[in-house]
Amino acid sequence: MSGKTHSGKCGFFAVSLTVFLCIAMATVGIGQPGELVLPAEFKAIDTPHDAGKSILLVWSRSPSEETRADKGLEYVIYEATSPEGPFKVEEKAIVGLEDTLCSDAPALFGFSPRHKNFRFVEISQVDEETEEVRQHWYRLGIRDETVTEPVMLDTIVTAKARMNYFMSHRWNTLLVLLLMAGLVLVCIEWAKKHPDLFIRKIPGIDAVDEAIGRATEMGKPIMYLTGYSDIDSIATIASINILAHVAKKVAQYDSRLIVPNKWAVTMTLTQEVVKQAYINAGRPDAYNADDIFFIAGEQFSYVAAVDGMMVREKPATNFFLGSFAAESLLLAETGFSIGALQIAGTDSTYQIPFFVTACDYCLIGEELYAASAYLSREPRLLGNLKGQDITKIILTILILLGSVLMSLHVFYPEQHWLQAIKHFFAAL
Amino acid sequence: MGFFKRQLPMIIVSVVGFLMIVSYFSPAPFLQGMFTGANEWVQIIANFALVIGVFSLMRAHYIKIKRKEAGYGYSIVMYICLIFMTFVGLALERNIKSGGVFMWMFKWVNTPLTMTTFSLLAFYIASAAYRAFRARTFDATVMLVGALILMIGRVPLGAMLSDFVHQQITVTQIIPGLPEMAGWLLSVPAMAARRAIFLGLAVGIVATSLRILFGIERTYMGGGD
Numbered sequence: 079m080s081g082k083t084h085s086g087k088c089g090f091f092a093v094s095l096t097v098f099l100c101i102a103m104a105t106v107g108i109g110q111p112g113e114l115v116l117p118a119e120f121k122a123i124d125t126p127h128d129a130g131k132s133i134l135l136v137w138s139r140s141p142s143e144e145t146r147a148d149k150g151l152e153y154v155i156y157e158a159t160s161p162e163g164p165f166k167v168e169e170k171a172i173v174g175l176e177d178t179l180c181s182d183a184p185a186l187f188g189f190s191p192r193h194k195n196f197r198f199v200e201i202s203q204v205d206e207e208t209e210e211v212r213q214h215w216y217r218l219g220i221r222d223e224t225v226t227e228p229v230m231l232d233t234i235v236t237a238k239a240r241m242n243y244f245m246s247h248r249w250n251t252l253l254v255l256l257l258m259a260g261l262v263l264v265c266i267e268w269a270k271k272h273p274d275l276f277i278r279k280i281p282g283i284d285a286v287d288e289a290i291g292r293a294t295e296m297g298k299p300i301m302y303l304t305g306y307s308d309i310d311s312i313a314t315i316a317s318i319n320i321l322a323h324v325a326k327k328v329a330q331y332d333s334r335l336i337v338p339n340k341w342a343v344t345m346t347l348t349q350e351v352v353k354q355a356y357i358n359a360g361r362p363d364a365y366n367a368d369d370i371f372f373i374a375g376e377q378f379s380y381v382a383a384v385d386g387m388m389v390r391e392k393p394a395t396n397f398f399l400g401s402f403a404a405e406s407l408l409l410a411e412t413g414f415s416i417g418a419l420q421i422a423g424t425d426s427t428y429q430i431p432f433f434v435t436a437c438d439y440c441l442i443g444e445e446l447y448a449a450s451a452y453l454s455r456e457p458r459l460l461g462n463l464k465g466q467d468i469t470k471i472i473l474t475i476l477i478l479l480g481s482v483l484m485s486l487h488v489f490y491p492e493q494h495w496l497q498a499i500k501h502f503f504a505a506l
Numbered sequence: 507m508g509f510f511k512r513q514l515p516m517i518i519v520s521v522v523g524f525l526m527i528v529s530y531f532s533p534a535p536f537l538q539g540m541f542t543g544a545n546e547w548v549q550i551i552a553n554f555a556l557v558i559g560v561f562s563l564m565r566a567h568y569i570k571i572k573r574k575e576a577g578y579g580y581s582i583v584m585y586i587c588l589i590f591m592t593f594v595g596l597a598l599e600r601n602i603k604s605g606g607v608f609m610w611m612f613k614w615v616n617t618p619l620t621m622t623t624f625s626l627l628a629f630y631i632a633s634a635a636y637r638a639f640r641a642r643t644f645d646a647t648v649m650l651v652g653a654l655i656l657m658i659g660r661v662p663l664g665a666m667l668s669d670f671v672h673q674q675i676t677v678t679q680i681i682p683g684l685p686e687m688a689g690w691l692l693s694v695p696a697m698a699a700r701r702a703i704f705l706g707l708a709v710g711i712v713a714t715s716l717r718i719l720f721g722i723e724r725t726y727m728g729g730g731d
Contacts, residue, residue: 342552
């Protein structure tokens with residue numbers, strides 16, 4: 079009786095233990111790799127718009143992502159040099175659950191509601207030793223912290239990395255560029271026939287004559303700075319274009335022009351431009367190459383030297399035109415302290431408030447680029463300016479339209495064409 | 507002669523410029539290689555030009571010393587520093603390293619001097635702000651109020667002040683705190699103005715580039731009007 083009772087107790091204990099272990103194992107998932115559900119789809123494609131050096135591996139999201147995300151679920155890519163293997167784990171190709179959705183890379187995959195169900199990884203096909211492009215074969219595995227070995231998908235995929243001659247995701251930029259180039263050319267032709275184009279007044283540029291005249295009357299020099307950037311900056315080129323006009327006026331007024339440069343290349347160019355301007359003004363004898371010189375490539379050494387020069391030479395007029403950084407206020411305030419009339423213009427939005435505060439006139443934004451055309455009144459340049467204005471109007475209309483459509487997307491989120499429009503504007 | 511001075515540089519600028527644009531739209535290795543190569547050329551030319559620049563600097567200071575112009579003593583200091591650093595860099599320390607004289611001079615002489623110049627900005631900002639924020643006109647008053655909200659709202663004092671006022675006078679809780687106001691000023695009106703300027707700048711840059719590429723703008727080559 080007692081033995082029976084004992085065996086009954088043992089049986090109950092064994093059953094309880096088994097049930098408990100089953101529940102525990104089901105909860106933790108130890109030794110049950112079968113519970114990791116493999117992706118239904120796995121494929122390899124050539125990376126669009128690259129130079130034929132990589133491919134994309136794309137797979138559908140495993141349903142386990144929903145249930146096992148907190149257990150460090152990740153995908154493992156295995157690579158082999160032949161379809162037969164052996165496949166080895168690529169260090170770069172262990173893919174977590176962050177930032178690898180196809181929907182996060184519209185430049186590669188475009189827009190589709192399906193893309194949020196797929197993940198991808200870009201794999202280089204370039205051999206690190208030989209630097210040659212070689213074809214590889216891939217398998218996909220899935221694992222989390224509850225399994226020791228990844229569960230493998232049987233599918234073996236490969237793709238050939240092909241050269242793409244056009245970056246198709248930049249078509250919108252190309253479209254706008256062609257539109258603008260076309261408009262500019264049309265407007266130039268139009269301006270040749272209608273040279274009396276209306277250009278709104280830009281007080282900062284109108285003041286150039288007054289500024290040079292003032293310096294001449296006071297018998298003091300004019301200082302012209304082309305900014306912080308070298309000649310590879312468009313703002314510097316725009317500044318040098320304005321310098322040519324200023325130098326010509328200075329030569330005509332028989333005043334003195336000082337151009338301290340931060341870059342040696344800019345120095346040689348400004349020397350050439352000023353020299354030519356003096357020749358054009360019929361005053362080659364008045365040109366003094368020693369007034370156009372190099373100071374220092376280091377930002378604050380340049381500032382210290384220019385500030386010192388301002389205090390000693392006391393120029394009647396200062397021009398600060400080009401790209402400027404932290405030195406803008408150091409220069410403009412020193413110029414203000416010596417009572418110089420100051421005209422500034424920069425493409426750096428952070429420096430515009432400083433120039434507005436410390437200078438008499440400030441060219442804001444594209445006025446810096448328009449100044450050369452404004453000063454020369456040359457029909458072709460004015461035509462270019464008109465083309466620029468029309469492009470700006472078109473872009474403004476597009477932005478307004480984009481804003482309306484984006485607002486509509488909030489109310490109609492299922493309309494994916496609205497999202498495609500967002501991508502068009504975001505990538506522009 | 508005119509061809510070499512005008513047309514040839516113009517052709518080089520246009521061809522290279524258009525190839526640079528094409529390289530933005532195509533990943534073809536020869537175009538990308540050309541793009542990288544062109545950038546390397548810029549560095550090489552800049553280094554050669556630096557020699558010309560140094561000679562220009564020496565000449566400018568030589569003239570000052572010769573004419574004994576105002577502050578010519580600084581020109582002598584410049585010559586001493588230039589010769590000393592060149593001697594240390596080329597003759598004494600062929601391999602410039604962190605423990606050497608060259609780097610010591612750079613770290614303990616050049617850097618403090620440049621930082622001193624930079625620190626002047628704090629005083630200049632104060633004097634410029636004083637002028638800009640004098641509430642003489644309606645615009646200046648708006649700017650002054652905006653600046654005050656921004657300055658106080660971006661420091662802990664602003665949040666403390668807002669919390670204090672909200673706790674003491676319950677009705678004021680409907681008014682956003684200073685940090686929120688500062689954040690709104692930065693992210694809405696200021697950002698809108700910046701983006702408008704950015705748009706103008708971007709279009710201006712493209713238009714100027716097209717002028718140069720089409721050969722309409724030649725002033726930067728010394729062509730004059």
